[in-house]
Amino acid sequence: MSNDSEKGKDYWIDEIAFLEARLNGSQGDIDADDRSACEDALKMAKANLSSFSNG
Numbered sequence: 001m002s003n004d005s006e007k008g009k010d011y012w013i014d015e016i017a018f019l020e021a022r023l024n025g026s027q028g029d030i031d032a033d034d035r036s037a038c039e040d041a042l043k044m045a046k047a048n049l050s051s052f053s054n055g
Contacts, residue, residue, distance in 0.1 A: 007048070008052075009049065009052040012045050012046075012048050012049035012052070013049065015041075015045045016042065016045045016046060016049060019038050019041055019042040019045060020042065022034075022038050023035065023038050023039065023042065
């Protein structure tokens with residue numbers, strides 16, 4: 001398993017909040033490459049958080 005599996009629910013909630021803020025521009029301008037990377041990371045963070053709900 002990766003280190004992601006060792007991170008707790010609160011970590012993923014914070015990560016999702018950060019990525020959503022980044023994507024909505026509240027942390028400044030975001031270029032297309034960074035937006036794409038943030039969108040991918042957000043999907044992964046939501047999947048990781050959902051694993052806590054299903055467990």
